[in-house]
Each structure stands twice: as structure tokens, then as C-alpha cells.
Amino acid sequence: MTGYQHSSRILVALDCIIFGFDGEALKLLLIKRNFDPEFGKWSLMGGFLNADEDLHDAATRILFTLTGLQNNYLEQLQTFGAVKRDPVERTISVVYYSLVNIDDQDPLALKTHNASWIDLSNKPRLIFDHDQMVEAALRQLRYKAALYPIGFELLPEKFTVPQLQKLYEAIYNVKLDRRNFSRKIMATELLMGTGEKDLTSVTKKGQLFKLNKEKYQDYLNGYQSFLPEFTELSLS
Amino acid sequence: MTGYQHSSRILVALDCIIFGFDGEALKLLLIKRNFDPEFGKWSLMGGFLNADEDLHDAATRILFTLTGLQNNYLEQLQTFGAVKRDPVERTISVVYYSLVNIDDQDPLALKTHNASWIDLSNKPRLIFDHDQMVEAALRQLRYKAALYPIGFELLPEKFTVPQLQKLYEAIYNVKLDRRNFSRKIMATELLMGTGEKDLTSVTKKGQLFKLNKEKYQDYLNGYQSFLPEFTELSLS
DNA sequence: TAAAAATGTGTATGTTTGACACATAAATAG
DNA sequence: CTATTTATGTGTCAAACATACACATTTTTA
Structure with missing residues (x-):
């Protein structure tokens, strides 16, 4: 609601949790701060909202600054607004x-911003409430990846089924049965065979697939859910 | 992220989508504005964040102002931040x-604020981006009610199984099979019979149940999911 | 070249969902 | 007050799905 008598204006920050996958583990892009405050500590990448900038645009800008990428999957998570979350000045952060x-x-x-990819399992303590942010993001990723095939955003354009399985095992921190996983993925009709084989990666077997873009859109639009039984794994 | 050179401070508003259930349909508590701007139009209840106030506390305050209630289910949804969403002044709204x-x-x-309960199906056009907010809230309610038994928050302390079914039919806008629904609900062990019968409502039959608080907590903590197959209905 | 590891496809079993039948209790119409 | 209608409580069955596990083939490694 708006239009009431104004209260005080407040500093609005944005923070980005950036997930990656190296074939084995889920990774986070984190910053070892070479600036104040909290110099030398680890944090998420962030910035401030400009007065003439849409919220989502600001997030895109911050992501671009750090990665040089522009068309990634980017979704708003939550806004953190405890009074003392930033000890320097009252700031709310849209994550x-x-x-x-x-x-x-x-x-x-990455080098400019002193950023590196860190295994989720090796995550250092982050400043302020950034640890909570990461926790919430992981939960959201788990939920979302169960209903929508967004996991593919973490893979290269072409990939094998076992690669995909490793990704889902990393996201949900579980061991999956190869045969059942493969059958289920194939049933989604999301994968199109390329005829090629994987010659680049360490493991040089397995047929390379890519996404069927139309089917992919159908899933994103919610006409059907992706791996609904994984919602069980999303909880807690 | 915080601690960068400051950009401009921005007005931070909050808006509340308040859901209710009258035994038949899902309802929204909406305001017919008797103040400017947008005098005479319908909107959500809202207000501004104070500088010394946690975000969640502000939402609680706004909800209390309108309903006189304090211990309701209240969850952050999303933050809306398009530059021109409020034509009067740049404002972001945490919903x-x-x-x-x-x-x-x-x-x-309610009277003081010129508020009334409106059937979701009869919702008037709301000001600004409030229609989008309601849409997002409904989607979130559908998702959440599938995995967690939060629907009970909309019912009185004691209720019958058919009442509960009507609630879920209203939330998901579907017709459910009485027998299958009952079986499933009973399997959750969430309901404790009170021995009483419903003598107050129009329909004077059916055994009254109340929530098993411990089981309820287990579900909220995510040790198991509530009606996972409903996640299918949450999509789109 | 042989052994080990990864891959692709197939089958059987238990559980869960969704469709439907029947009996009983309560409300309503005459 | 009684008959009819409506709402409620419990049960059964078949289809779909998840899970566990077997086997043959290909690729990698020793």
C-alpha cells in the first residue's frame, strides 16, 4: 500500500546468491571483501538500488557486474529487513x-571483485545475515527444481544423463538410482539426443542430449510438474 | 550486500493480502479507500516501514491495525519494485x-478502515500493482498448502472433515472426491476427534475435529509433506 | 588384453491414487 | 410424523507410480 503519510526513507540493498555446478558439487560464487565494511570477510555479491531502476534490473546489473553474464535464470527470493542486520546503517536487502x-x-x-566458486559444503561464514540468505536460497532451489526443470540452467548446453543425475544428487544431497532416474527423465520428453558422444569431459561416455525448448517452456509454464516426488526432499 | 557507497534512500511500503474462508469461498480483506491517493478505489491494506522497525514487525502491525488480530499466520511473499508502480513517488512494496x-x-x-471481505471470484480491480500481488499470493498459498497444513489457519478451532474439504476445494478451485479426501486426511493423523458434533453451523452433521498440535508442528517443520499431489494443482 | 567402471535397457513388487458402491445419520417436505 | 432427500462414514478395486534389483554392452584403466 502506498500513498500514506510518508515515514522515513530507507536504504535498499540487493544481494545475489549465485549457484553453479562443476559436475560434482553445487557451488556458490562468493566474494572475499577487499573493501569496507567487513574488509577481509566473505559475503555475497550485492549493491544498492538506484532511484530510477526497477528492482529486477538492479539484480541483473549486479549479476552482470560480477559474472559478465546477462541472460541467466534470476529469481527474487526474499527481503531481509531486521533493524540491526547491517550494523552500519539501517538497510533492507532484497535477495x-x-x-x-x-x-x-x-x-x-571474478578477479576484479575477488570472487571465487566455493563448494556449498565448504562455505565459510558470511557477514551479516548472508548465511540465512544462502540457506533460504538452497531451500527455494530445492523446491523449484522439483516442480520446474530449472536445473538445466546449471548445465552446459549439451550434457549426458549421468551428468544431470549428479546435478540432482548435488541439489538434494541424495543418492539416486541410475535406472529409475534415467527412465523418469526420458519420460519427460525434455531431452533431445544429439547423436554425439561426450568427448570432452573426464568421463567420455554417454550420449549427449540437449533441451527440447518447447517442452521446456511447457514445464516452466506449469502445465505439468517435473519431478514432483522431489518435493518431499525439498522440505526441512 | 551492504557497505557500498550509498545510493539514494527509497520509500519502503508494505502491503498485506489477507485471506479468509467463509465455509464456501476464499475471501480477501480489501479496502475501499477513503483517503488519497486513489480515493474511492479498492486496494490492499498497507503502510510504511518505520526506520526502527523490523520488516516482519511492520507487517504484523499493519495486520493488527486492520483486524485486531496478532497471532495469525503471516508470511512474506515478494517485493514489488518497478520504478513507476506508484505514480506518486518511487516506492518499493514488501508484500x-x-x-x-x-x-x-x-x-x-474493519469499519474504521472501510474494509470488507470480498469473494476472490468477485475481486474488483485494485490500484497500482495490487492485482499482481494477489495473484502471486494465491499461487503461494496453493503451493504452501500442498506441502504444509496451513489451511487450518483459515478454519475455526473445531471443524468437520467436509468443512476442511470445502476449504481445499476453494483454495485449488477443484472438486474433490469426498471418500478419498477423508481417507487421506485421516492418514495424516493431524485430526483429533472431539466427540462433539457440529451444532452451530447450517449443516448440523459431521463429527468435530481439532488439530493435533504436535503432529501439526512436525508437518510445519517439514518432516513430511501434507498433500503432495496437490503441488500439481499449484502450478500455472 | 583383461579387469573394472560406467552406461543403457528391462522386469518385478509394493504403495498410492483415483473411480466408484453401499450403508447410515441428519435434514427437509408433505 | 413419515417419506424423501441430502450429507456423512467406511470399504473395494484397478491403474499408475515409485522402488528395488538383473543383465548386457561400452568405455576406461591396469
Whole structure:
């Protein structure tokens, strides 16, 4: 609601949780701060909302600054607004999370911002309430990836079924049965065979697939759900 | 992220989507504005964030102002931040949604604010981007009610199984099979029989149940999901 | 070249969902 | 007050799905 007598104006920040996948584990793009406040500590990438900028545009800008990427999956997560969350000044932070292909981003931009990809399992303590943000983002990723096939945003354009399985095992931190997983994925009709084989990766077997874009859109639009039984794994 | 050179401070509003259930249909508590701007039009209840106030506390305050209720289910939904969403001044709005027992609230507070319960199906056009907010809230309610038994927040303390079924039919806008629904609900072990029968409502039959608080907590904590097959209905 | 590991396809079993039958209790119409 | 209609409570069955596991083939490694 708006239009009431104005209360005080408040600083609006954005923070981005950036997920990647290296074939084995889920990774986060984190910053070792070479600026104040909290110099030397780890944090998420963030920035402030400009007065003439849409919220989503601001998130896109911040993501672009760090990765050089522009067309990634980017979704608003939640807004954190405890009074003392930032000890320096009262600031609320609108948090976004993004899924990127870890191989695509700009290494120079990473170096400039002193950023690196960290295994989720090795995550250092982050400043302020950033740990809570990451926790919430992981929960949201787990929920969303169960109903929509957004996991593909973390993979290269072409990938094998076992690669995809490893991704889902990393997201949900479970071991899955190869045969059942394959059958289920194939039933979605989301994959199109390329005829090629994977010659690049360490494991040089397995047929390469890519996404069927139309089917993919159908799933994103919610005409059917992706792996609904995974919602069970999304809880807690 | 915080601690960068400050950009401009921005007005932070909150808007509340308040859901109720009258035994037949899902309802929204809406305001016919008797103040500017947009005098005479319908909107959500809202207000501004104070500088010394946690975000969630502000939402609680706004909900209390309108309903006189304090311990309702209240969850943050999303933050709306398009530059021109409020034509008067740049304002971002953090949106919360709440589930209340429609019989519990303070009729005086409603009158004071010119608020009334409106059937979701009869919702008038709302100001600004409030229609989008309602749409997002309904989607979130549908998702959440599938995995967690939060629907009970909309019912009185004691209720019958058919009442509960009507609620879920209203939330998901579907017709459900009485026998299958009953079986499934009973399997959750969430209901405790009171031995009483419903003598108050129009329909004077059916055993009255109340929530098993411990089981309820287990479900809220995500140790198991509530009606997972409903996630299918949450999509789109 | 042989052994080990990863891959692709297939089958059987238990559980869950969704469609439907029947009996009983309560409300309504005459 | 009684008959009819409506709402409620419990049960059964078949189809769909999830899970567990077997086997043959290909690729990698020793």
C-alpha cells in the first residue's frame, strides 16, 4: 500500500546468491571483501538500488557486474529487513538467486571483485545475515527444481544423463538410482539426443542430449510438474 | 550486500493480502479507500516501514491495525519494485500474506478502515500493482498448502472433515472426491476427534475435529509433506 | 588384453491414487 | 410424523507410480 503519510526513507540493498555446478558439487560464487565494511570477510555479491531502476534490473546489473553474464535464470527470493542486520546503517536487502553455467562467466570480472566458486559444503561464514540468505536460497532451489526443470540452467548446453543425475544428487544431497532416474527423465520428453558422444569431459561416455525448448517452456509454464516426488526432499 | 557507497534512500511500503474462508469461498480483506491517493478505489491494506522497525514487525502491525488480530499466520511473499508502480513517488512494496479465521477479527477496525471481505471470484480491480500481488499470493498459498497444513489457519478451532474439504476445494478451485479426501486426511493423523458434533453451523452433521498440535508442528517443520499431489494443482 | 567402471535397457513388487458402491445419520417436505 | 432427500462414514478395486534389483554392452584403466 502506498500513498500514506510518508515515514522515513530507507536504504535498499540487493544481494545475489549465485549457484553453479562443476559436475560434482553445487557451488556458490562468493566474494572475499577487499573493501569496507567487513574488509577481509566473505559475503555475497550485492549493491544498492538506484532511484530510477526497477528492482529486477538492479539484480541483473549486479549479476552482470560480477559474472559478465546477462541472460541467466534470476529469481527474487526474499527481503531481509531486521533493524540491526547491517550494523552500519539501517538497510533492507532484497535477495535474488541465480543459476549460471559455471564455465560461461568472465574470469576477469571474478578477479576484479575477488570472487571465487566455493563448494556449498565448504562455505565459510558470511557477514551479516548472508548465511540465512544462502540457506533460504538452497531451500527455494530445492523446491523449484522439483516442480520446474530449472536445473538445466546449471548445465552446459549439451550434457549426458549421468551428468544431470549428479546435478540432482548435488541439489538434494541424495543418492539416486541410475535406472529409475534415467527412465523418469526420458519420460519427460525434455531431452533431445544429439547423436554425439561426450568427448570432452573426464568421463567420455554417454550420449549427449540437449533441451527440447518447447517442452521446456511447457514445464516452466506449469502445465505439468517435473519431478514432483522431489518435493518431499525439498522440505526441512 | 551492504557497505557500498550509498545510493539514494527509497520509500519502503508494505502491503498485506489477507485471506479468509467463509465455509464456501476464499475471501480477501480489501479496502475501499477513503483517503488519497486513489480515493474511492479498492486496494490492499498497507503502510510504511518505520526506520526502527523490523520488516516482519511492520507487517504484523499493519495486520493488527486492520483486524485486531496478532497471532495469525503471516508470511512474506515478494517485493514489488518497478520504478513507476506508484505514480506518486518511487516506492518499493514488501508484500506479506496472512491467513485468518474470518470470524475472529474486530468488526470495528474493519469499519474504521472501510474494509470488507470480498469473494476472490468477485475481486474488483485494485490500484497500482495490487492485482499482481494477489495473484502471486494465491499461487503461494496453493503451493504452501500442498506441502504444509496451513489451511487450518483459515478454519475455526473445531471443524468437520467436509468443512476442511470445502476449504481445499476453494483454495485449488477443484472438486474433490469426498471418500478419498477423508481417507487421506485421516492418514495424516493431524485430526483429533472431539466427540462433539457440529451444532452451530447450517449443516448440523459431521463429527468435530481439532488439530493435533504436535503432529501439526512436525508437518510445519517439514518432516513430511501434507498433500503432495496437490503441488500439481499449484502450478500455472 | 583383461579387469573394472560406467552406461543403457528391462522386469518385478509394493504403495498410492483415483473411480466408484453401499450403508447410515441428519435434514427437509408433505 | 413419515417419506424423501441430502450429507456423512467406511470399504473395494484397478491403474499408475515409485522402488528395488538383473543383465548386457561400452568405455576406461591396469
